[in-house]
Amino acid sequence: MxxxxxxxxxxxxxxxxxxxxxxxxxxxxxxxxxxxxRDVYSIELFTNLIKSSPFFLVSQRHSxxxxxxxxxxxxxxxxxxxxxxxxxxxxxxxxxKGITAEELVFNNVNIDIGDRLDVSxxxxxxxxxxxxxxxVAPYAVVRQSYVLFANKGNIxxxxxxxxxxxxxxxxxIYGIVDREVIDTLSSFNPEIINEGDRFSNDIEMVxxxxxxxPSKQAIFTNGEFIESEIVSGSxxxxxxxxxxxxDVVQEYIPNSGIDIGVLIGNDLVGTAxxxxxxxxxxxxxxxxxxxxxxSGPISKVEALDMYNxxxxxxxxxxxxxxxxxxxxxxxxxxxxxxxxAGYVKGTITLTGDQGEKQVVGDIDPFFIEAGSIKTMTYQVxxxxxxxxxxxAFVIFGEAPKSLEFLLxxxxxxxxxxxxxxxxxxxxxxxxxxxxxxxxISVQNLGDTDAxxxxxxxxxxxxxxxxxxxxxxxxxxxxxxxxxxxxxxxxFLDEDIGKNPKVTLKLYYGERENALVNRIEGEFEVKIKTxxxxxxxxxxxxxxLLLFFLLLKLRVxxxxxxxKNFIWRSRCSKCQSxx
Amino acid sequence: MxxxxxxxxxxxxxxxxxxLLALAADPVPPADLDGGVSSRREVSSAKSVNAQAGNVTAxxxxxxxxxxxxxxxxxNVTGTxxxxxxxxMSMYDWEVINPEGEVYAVNDxxxxxxxxxxxxxxxxxxxxxxxxxxxxxxxxGNDPDGVNETFTLSSHPDFWVGSVHINANECKSTKxxxxxxxxxxxxxxxxxxxxxxxxxYTGLIxxxxxxxDGSPHDFQLLVGVNGHGTSSGEDTYYFYVELF
Numbered sequence: 001m002x003x004x005x006x007x008x009x010x011x012x013x014x015x016x017x018x019x020x021x022x023x024x025x026x027x028x029x030x031x032x033x034x035x036x037x038r039d040v041y042s043i044e045l046f047t048n049l050i051k052s053s054p055f056f057l058v059s060q061r062h063s064x065x066x067x068x069x070x071x072x073x074x075x076x077x078x079x080x081x082x083x084x085x086x087x088x089x090x091x092x093x094x095x096x097k098g099i100t101a102e103e104l105v106f107n108n109v110n111i112d113i114g115d116r117l118d119v120s121x122x123x124x125x126x127x128x129x130x131x132x133x134x135x136v137a138p139y140a141v142v143r144q145s146y147v148l149f150a151n152k153g154n155i156x157x158x159x160x161x162x163x164x165x166x167x168x169x170x171x172x173i174y175g176i177v178d179r180e181v182i183d184t185l186s187s188f189n190p191e192i193i194n195e196g197d198r199f200s201n202d203i204e205m206v207x208x209x210x211x212x213x214p215s216k217q218a219i220f221t222n223g224e225f226i227e228s229e230i231v232s233g234s235x236x237x238x239x240x241x242x243x244x245x246x247d248v249v250q251e252y253i254p255n256s257g258i259d260i261g262v263l264i265g266n267d268l269v270g271t272a273x274x275x276x277x278x279x280x281x282x283x284x285x286x287x288x289x290x291x292x293x294x295s296g297p298i299s300k301v302e303a304l305d306m307y308n309x310x311x312x313x314x315x316x317x318x319x320x321x322x323x324x325x326x327x328x329x330x331x332x333x334x335x336x337x338x339x340x341a342g343y344v345k346g347t348i349t350l351t352g353d354q355g356e357k358q359v360v361g362d363i364d365p366f367f368i369e370a371g372s373i374k375t376m377t378y379q380v381x382x383x384x385x386x387x388x389x390x391x392a393f394v395i396f397g398e399a400p401k402s403l404e405f406l407l408x409x410x411x412x413x414x415x416x417x418x419x420x421x422x423x424x425x426x427x428x429x430x431x432x433x434x435x436x437x438x439x440i441s442v443q444n445l446g447d448t449d450a451x452x453x454x455x456x457x458x459x460x461x462x463x464x465x466x467x468x469x470x471x472x473x474x475x476x477x478x479x480x481x482x483x484x485x486x487x488x489x490x491f492l493d494e495d496i497g498k499n500p501k502v503t504l505k506l507y508y509g510e511r512e513n514a515l516v517n518r519i520e521g522e523f524e525v526k527i528k529t530x531x532x533x534x535x536x537x538x539x540x541x542x543x544l545l546l547f548f549l550l551l552k553l554r555v556x557x558x559x560x561x562x563k564n565f566i567w568r569s570r571c572s573k574c575q576s577x578x
Numbered sequence: 579m580x581x582x583x584x585x586x587x588x589x590x591x592x593x594x595x596x597x598l599l600a601l602a603a604d605p606v607p608p609a610d611l612d613g614g615v616s617s618r619r620e621v622s623s624a625k626s627v628n629a630q631a632g633n634v635t636a637x638x639x640x641x642x643x644x645x646x647x648x649x650x651x652x653x654n655v656t657g658t659x660x661x662x663x664x665x666x667m668s669m670y671d672w673e674v675i676n677p678e679g680e681v682y683a684v685n686d687x688x689x690x691x692x693x694x695x696x697x698x699x700x701x702x703x704x705x706x707x708x709x710x711x712x713x714x715x716x717x718x719g720n721d722p723d724g725v726n727e728t729f730t731l732s733s734h735p736d737f738w739v740g741s742v743h744i745n746a747n748e749c750k751s752t753k754x755x756x757x758x759x760x761x762x763x764x765x766x767x768x769x770x771x772x773x774x775x776x777x778x779y780t781g782l783i784x785x786x787x788x789x790x791d792g793s794p795h796d797f798q799l800l801v802g803v804n805g806h807g808t809s810s811g812e813d814t815y816y817f818y819v820e821l822f
Contacts, residue, residue, distance in 0.1 A: 290814055290816075297648075301817050
């Protein structure tokens with residue numbers, strides 16, 4: 001028996017060094033033991049490609065619960081992170097349960113298990129965007145593609161990996177990636193999928209899935225977690241938004257052939273219900289699983305196993321709603337309270353206590369930089385009412401077509417009567433290549449101090465086109481000029497040629513929380529040369545100091561009392577030896 | 579002397595929470611020796627009957643053991659739900675106020691809900707039928723807690739599964755117990771997903787009505803597990819509900 005076990009162990013070890021063929025699953029279970037979502041994702045995908053059953057630990061406690069889900073006398077492969085496992089030697093725990101288990105420990109799971117796959121299709125994404133991993137997973141499974149995480153820091157390793165493949169039939173670069181990734185992988189003739197926002201990108205992936213394996217059913221989620229069914233490849237994944245379904249999704253589904261949605265988890269029941277009722281498709285919610293450690297023959301159901309991914313939420317608030325009777329304008333001031341820039345589109349219903357009703361809003365989404373405020377103004381007919389209530393219905397998101405969040409707020413409007421007399425002008429824009437900043441010169445033409453924010457619209461940076469703005473409200477004194485700086489980290493010298501002119505917008509006003517005026521214009525970008533003034537002055541001072549020092553240190557001739565510079569050996573006047 | 583066969587009560591929903599199936603493997607002395615009185619599952623001391631010569635006494639042996647074939651689940655699909663998960667407690671706040679429809683339990687993913695239909699006990703192989711279903715649960719045809727011994731009815735309302743209409747009384751069904759007794763609050767029936775040939779246990783939602791334990795629940799249903807022989811009965815079921 002001992003000899004048989006030894007023989008089996010050797011056989012299993014030999015198998016570990018053979019790339020996995022995709023035809024027969026070598027393991028019944030493959031279990032992820034890592035606290036890094038990229039490892040979990042890579043292992044789930046790997047397992048689905050080799051047609052085994054995937055599991056992933058989500059906590060240390062889960063390591064014991066999972067044992068109740070596994071059958072004895074099966075064999076399992078545990079893939080563990082060498083730096084961030086949940087438990088050490090998990091294979092041991094499985095063996096105690098009667099499961100034959102082997103454990104592989106890796107430093108770079110994504111690359112190391114990719115090396116063990118015999119595939120010729122690849123998808124490259126940036127690991128800063130977990131939702132992109134979710135979007136590509138179903139297509140990757142049906143197309144037998146492996147997903148690689150690439151950025152400017154590891155691109156060389158990715159190139160090494162791809163260069164060692166026998167052949168590459170398909171290489172897709174999906175979503176936002178560093179420009180170095182695109183540039184470096186260009187030799188592999190990749191297909192680039194980037195429609196500008198994650199919902200449009202995801203729809204492109206769904207179309208590709210449908211072309212390979214047409215399906216009447218889709219999985220609804222938002223790319224915020226991994227769940228087994230999402231990464232299984234059984235159906236394409238459609239992002240449906242957090243509290244508002246973006247137009248691109250609502251427009252795609254009716255003609256897509258998809259008439260059933262399966263929502264994973266019940267966090268998005270609201271948006272799923274919107275789809276159900278507006279498009280008439282059937283929607284099922286996968287909301288629970290059976291207890292892994294049943295308290296008895298009758299048990300409550302448990303929540304699903306989900307692995308959370310990093311996510312970026314735009315956070316927005318309305319800080320004031322004002323009716324300015326001097327101008328008959330409604331002034332709505334928004335604040336982006338989050339860490340990323342966003343786009344906003346609002347509809348405000350105004351109701352006076354005397355029954356008047358008016359609706360104002362935005363035809364197109366407007367940009368708001370992270371941490372900054374923006375005041376939108378709308379012309380209205382004069383209100384006779386003393387009390388006006390504003391009901392705001394505002395959708396917003398990280399891109400103009402990704403307006404997935406909803407802000408609803410009802411407030412009583414403040415009333416002012418202010419004729420804002422501020423007057424600003426933009427006099428020029430420079431680019432400082434050392435600090436990667438655009439320097440905008442602003443002039444206050446008026447007699448009152450003014451507040452302002454500035455934006456650069458449609459700046460081409462690498463392969464992206466984005467808006468950038470100042471992160472706080474700036475003050476400019478009356479009849480003065482000043483400069484503000486907008487930092488664009490990824491802007492390189494090679495981008496200067498793509499932006500000979502830039503569009504600038506200035507929002508300003510007399511009141512800090514009511515930037516009710518705006519100007520816009522196109523300006524030629526001047527390149528700020530290096531500022532050598534300080535060096536010149538410093539150099540001059542040093543030279544002067546040295547000169548005075550030399551004068552001080554002159555040697556007096558004993559013969560004629562003439563003072564000589566220190567390097568002289570003979571007096572310059574009488575030639576006596578010094 | 580005749581023995582009434584072991585009256586193994588299928589609907590374990592009668593029972594109070596008990597130790598796991600392992601206990602069922604232990605022989606249990608009969609709780610009483612009178613016919614017609616079901617016993618609680620408490621291990622009691624063996625009883626004896628005084629035999630009297632010349633008399634024939636009808637001896638009825640009743641005992642209940644925990645089935646190795648069925649696991650019961652219950653829960654809610656409304657309001658704030660606290661579900662224990664592998665990490666910590668998760669709390670969900672459903673927006674659906676008056677839930678309706680069905681809860682589905684299945685031990686695999688359903689790749690095509692549009693093909694759902696009633697499970698046909700007499701279907702031709704390879705389609706799942708009674709025989710293959712019982713075999714998958716480690717049952718013999720004459721096991722008293724078998725599938726057809728549990729789903730004995732064809733009595734249920736009609737309902738929709740997505741765009742598929744299930745007619746009234748079309749599928750094999752049962753009614754799970756309420757407050758430790760027979761009731762009509764919770765219908766359960768057997769559906770089939772034919773693409774993957776998997777059974778879909780379907781419980782009709784009945785919002786916040788009294789369940790097996792006297793407390794209100796939205797659903798309760800039985801799912802099949804194989805706890806026979808060396809099988810450990812582990813089978814993860816996933817629960818679905820349809821939005822309206």
